[in-house]
Amino acid sequence: MTTILAPTVKINRGKPRIWLEGQRLARGAFTQDTRYNISFKNGTVTLKACKDGDRKVSAYKDKPIIDLNSKEVGEWFPVGTKLRAVVRRGRIVIRRLANSMKALKRDRDLLTKLLKGEPLNVVSMYHGAGVMSRSLHDGWRSAGIKTRTLLAAEIDGRYLDASLKANADLFDSSSVLVNAPVQDMEFDHVPSADLMEIGLPCSGQSKAGRSKRKLASAEEHPEAGALFFTSLEWIKKFQPAAAIIECTPELLNSPSMAVIRSVLASWKYTILVETTLNGCDFGALENRDRAVVIAMSRDLAKAGMFNLADIKPLRVKEEKLADVLEPISEDDDRWAIHTYLEEKALRDAKKGSGFQRQLYTGEESYINTVTRGYARIRSTDPHIMHPTKPRYTRLLTVAEHAAVKALPKGWIETCELANTVAHEVLGQSVIYPLFKAIGAALGHNLRTLAETLLPTMTQHIEPTALAA
Numbered sequence: 001m002t003t004i005l006a007p008t009v010k011i012n013r014g015k016p017r018i019w020l021e022g023q024r025l026a027r028g029a030f031t032q033d034t035r036y037n038i039s040f041k042n043g044t045v046t047l048k049a050c051k052d053g054d055r056k057v058s059a060y061k062d063k064p065i066i067d068l069n070s071k072e073v074g075e076w077f078p079v080g081t082k083l084r085a086v087v088r089r090g091r092i093v094i095r096r097l098a099n100s101m102k103a104l105k106r107d108r109d110l111l112t113k114l115l116k117g118e119p120l121n122v123v124s125m126y127h128g129a130g131v132m133s134r135s136l137h138d139g140w141r142s143a144g145i146k147t148r149t150l151l152a153a154e155i156d157g158r159y160l161d162a163s164l165k166a167n168a169d170l171f172d173s174s175s176v177l178v179n180a181p182v183q184d185m186e187f188d189h190v191p192s193a194d195l196m197e198i199g200l201p202c203s204g205q206s207k208a209g210r211s212k213r214k215l216a217s218a219e220e221h222p223e224a225g226a227l228f229f230t231s232l233e234w235i236k237k238f239q240p241a242a243a244i245i246e247c248t249p250e251l252l253n254s255p256s257m258a259v260i261r262s263v264l265a266s267w268k269y270t271i272l273v274e275t276t277l278n279g280c281d282f283g284a285l286e287n288r289d290r291a292v293v294i295a296m297s298r299d300l301a302k303a304g305m306f307n308l309a310d311i312k313p314l315r316v317k318e319e320k321l322a323d324v325l326e327p328i329s330e331d332d333d334r335w336a337i338h339t340y341l342e343e344k345a346l347r348d349a350k351k352g353s354g355f356q357r358q359l360y361t362g363e364e365s366y367i368n369t370v371t372r373g374y375a376r377i378r379s380t381d382p383h384i385m386h387p388t389k390p391r392y393t394r395l396l397t398v399a400e401h402a403a404v405k406a407l408p409k410g411w412i413e414t415c416e417l418a419n420t421v422a423h424e425v426l427g428q429s430v431i432y433p434l435f436k437a438i439g440a441a442l443g444h445n446l447r448t449l450a451e452t453l454l455p456t457m458t459q460h461i462e463p464t465a466l467a468a
Contacts, residue, residue, distance in 0.1 A: 001027045005085040006097070009077045016074035017067065018045075018094065020085060025057070025064040028087030032059035038068070040076050043101075049090035066092070102239050103268040107297050110194045110241040114145065114450035120194035121150035123238050125182060125231060128154060129415055130163030130170065131407065131429035132199050132246065137170055139439020142314075143447060150193055151238075153178035153185070159425060162415035183230045193238035198231050199430070200247040228256040232263050241300060242446070243269075244438060245293040246430055249276045252291050260293070270301035273308050279431035280366050283315025284406040285324065287366040288431055292438065304449045310441040315406060315433040322362030324403035325384065328394065335392040342391070344379045358382040359393060367404050370396065372427035375420040398422040407432045 003024040010017050030036070035053035039046050047055075047066070058065045077083065077096065085094045095101070113120055120140075124133050133149065140147050149170045154160040157179045164171065178185060235243055251257050252274060261271060273294040279286045296306065318324055328334060341357060348355040358368055360382060367382050374381055377395065386392035396404070398419055402412040405426060412422055 001088070003028055003087040005087065007083050007085055007094075009073060009079050009081045009083065011079055012069050015069050015071055016077070016079050017069040018073055018077075018083065018085075019068075020066040020087075020092070021060075021063055023063070025066065025087060025092075028092065029090040030057050030064055030066065030087065030092065032057055032062070032064055034064075040072075043095055045076055045094040047092040047094070099266070099268050103297050103299065106192060106194075106239045106241045107300050109192060110300075110446070111450045111453060113194065114446060117146065119146040119148040121191070122147050123150055123193040123196045123234065123240065124152040124199075125196065125234060126154065126199040126201055126227075127152040127160065127163060128156075128199060128429060129159045129417075129425040130167040131405075131425070131432065132197055132435055133163070133170055134167050134408075134411070135430060135432045135435030136195075136197055136244065136439035137167075139314075139436040139441075140443040142436070142440045143443025145443045145447065147195070148172055149175045150191065151176040151178060153180075153182050155179070155181055158417070158421055162417055162421075162425060165416055166411055166414040182234070183227065187237065190237045193240045194242075196235060196238060196240040196243040198234075198243060198245045200231060200245055200251065201227055202248040202251075202428075228260060232260065235264070235269075236267065242294065242296040242442060244435075244442075245291075245295075246435070247291045249289050249291045251293075252276065257293075264295050268298040269295040270298045271295050272301055272306050273311070275308060277311075277434055279405070279434055280317060282313045282431060282434040282437055283317045284431045284433055285318055285321055285365075285367055285404040286370060286406075286431060288369045288405075290430060290434070294438070294442065300446075300449055300453070303453050304445045306442065306445040310445060311437050312441065313433070314437050314440060317365075317406075319365065320362065321360055321364045321367055321404070325362055325400055326397055328397075330386065330388060332394075334394040334397075335386050335389065336394065337391045338377065338383075338393065341377070341379050348379070355380055359385050361385050361387075367396075370401055370404065370423075370427055372424050374401065374427050375423040398426070401426045405429060405431050 005020060005024065007018050007020060010019070025031070029049055034049050034057040035051060036047050036049045036055050036057070037053045038055060058067065082097045082100060083094050084097050085092055096104070110120065122133070122137070124130070127133065130152070133152070137147050152160065152163065152175070154163070160177060160179050231245070245260075264271060271293060273292055275292060276289050277292050279288040296304070345357050358380060360367060362384065370382055374395065381395070383393035383395060398412055401423060412426065415422065415425065417425060
């Protein structure tokens with residue numbers, strides 16, 4: 001018979017202790033007075049029953065007890081370590097729980113790479129055209145950290161092709177591209193990642209998405225509702241040392257986020273940042289709010305003390321919208337009277353629905369969110385007003401749309417997309433300087449950790465055990 005126990009290393013009389021008891025031991029041939037020897041190798045403690053063993057099973061009221069209470073225990077495992085003890089046929093094998101082993105390995109791998117100057121492996125979920133990737137990689141680079149895209153997953157092949165053109169330096173010959181629904185993917189072999197970026201689709205989380213489908217909660221969305229669960233599955237598979245999640249602000253108060261918090265904690269991650277950040281505060285003209293969640297492996301988080309205050313703006317916003325507008329001539333065909341929008345605005349005002357047109361002269365210090373469906377010319381989308389003809393307006397050009405998100409000049413043109421698709425890509429993208437600032441702050445923190453923490457990472461576990 002096999003019995004699996006889950007002891008925790010505790011303190012007894014000033015010494016670390018592993019305590020096992022009960023008839024469960026007897027079932028594995030460790031009865032009262034059974035003698036045994038003990039050995040430690042590759043992060044594993046093994047108790048083997050034998051006639052001439054130098055230790056003996058004690059008992060209390062016929063209940064077998066094994067009490068490992070010595071300084072030696074602390075050399076094997078730190079106090080508080082959760083263990084897995086397998087009792088079977090005269091042998092007990094004790095080692096850290098799988099989650100603890102995984103946490104140690106991901107921490108050590110990341111810090112070792114940093115000290116050696118090797119590129120960190122990054123997994124990008126819901127990659128889009130790679131704006132979040134571009135932002136974070138540029139931030140990490142500014143902190144002196146090399147990165148490469150291990151895997152990028154994106155369901156729309158047009159977006160993935162655009163990223164390969166505009167972000168060629170983020171990929172290499174070993175990068176894996178997944179152009180398929182992430183929830184359908186199974187991997188024969190999953191290499192460990194160092195970092196993960198997750199641009200969680202917001203079609204279910206956003207108020208507009210829920211309203212359109214009349215959903216009581218984001219989790220009811222037929223396509224996007226369960227993607228937070230798939231994202232957690234990928235974190236478990238790839239075991240990144242840190243993960244960055246972004247979505248609409250509604251995520252933070254959703255059932256999805258409650259599950260994310262609980263599951264990540266059980267996998268020995270600490271959520272360092274869970275907040276809403278605004279594009280204007282980080283050097284962009286677009287007044288766009290995004291939920292940002294940063295989780296880090298627990299021991300790294302505890303040692304690094306990373307927090308929200310570490311994320312500092314790296315760019316100064318333009319003074320006004322006109323600073324990024326292109327010189328469109330006053331008789332250009334893009335200026336038009338949108339009668340149906342004017343009529344809808346009157347109907348909305350009469351109903352008191354709260355919907356109204358967003359009209360800008362260029363003198364404003366910001367512009368409201370420009371969304372994925374911007375090219376459809378909807379009633380609440382931002383329009384630029386004609387300088388002399390009162391009823392004439394136009395949409396932002398693709399280049400202007402990229403500029404209000406403060407993307408590097410020329411980046412969107414390198415994607416070589418049709419205007420409609422380019423607006424889609426930009427409309428569902430992050431604010432570039434915001435996520436560059438996140439990458440830079442996280443990068444500086446990880447570099448400091450690598451220089452100070454690695455020497456203590458393996459004092460309680462041998463390298464061969466981590467590689468197993």
